[in-house]
Amino acid sequence: MTYQEAITRYLQRNGYTSLCLKAVLFDMDGILFNSMPYHAEAWHTAMAQHGLHLSREEAYLHEGRTGTDTIGIVYQRQYGKQPSPEEIKTIYADKCTAFGNYPDPEPVNGISELLEEIKECGLLRMVVTGSGQPSLIDRLTHSFPGMFQRDQMVTAFDVKQGKPNPEPYLTALKKAHLQPDQAIVVENAPMGVQAGAAAGLFTIAVNTGPIDGQLLIDAGADLLFASMPEFAKKWNALYREMTHQA
Secondary structure, eight states: OOHHHHHHHHHHHHTOSOOOOOEEEEOSBTTTBOOHHHHHHHHHHHHHHTTOOOOHHHHHHTTTSOHHHHHHHHHHHHHSSOOOHHHHHHHHHHHHHHHHTSOOOOBOTTHHHHHHHHHHTTOEEEEEOSOOOHHHHHHHHHHSTTTOOGGGEEOGGGOSSOTTSSHHHHHHHHHHTOOGGGEEEEEOSHHHHHHHHHTTOEEEEEOOSSSOHHHHHHTTOSEEESSHHHHHHHHHHHHHHHHHHO
């Protein structure tokens, strides 16, 4: 599918005549930081400490959910009931401790180049993450100086329902006083793609993990890139097509 075809399909599906792009909304884990291998291992370890089973592979499929939702799904599946607030708090604390034992995750290869290209286009950059991991959120300002503002971020602390619910992306639009046709989403996980699409946003999937790319298409991605360097290389061509539609 060409860029023009993808954009036209999005516009027709959502009843818009054009994209009036003003912002790009980024997921964090797997898009900005190569942190998902650590998250997957930390979730597996913490769940096992509490007699719960969550494979490392499945952890990738839950990426984007809040920690509370992930714990609730696994606990309900295994025990047939919801965990107490105290259990959720303990399990998530153990997950954060396990995550903290790993080295600082590096930025995803190609993301810095992409951010510079987007900044040069004069577009607002926002972070929309299901994470409540303070260490990663704080690291954004150090790893990507001048790219993101804290008041233009949406984290697990800002929403009641995490991805795949559209609330995180709708909250971002509200914060920035934008309409859905004025922003696009960059995601790497099915849950996040579903959330972006459900919020009425043009959603780009970048497959930075081990999952089958078809899962991202099936989740509702308007475009799929096989890697971040590929997306960064093709950004200007895509942006020209988007602004040509306006």
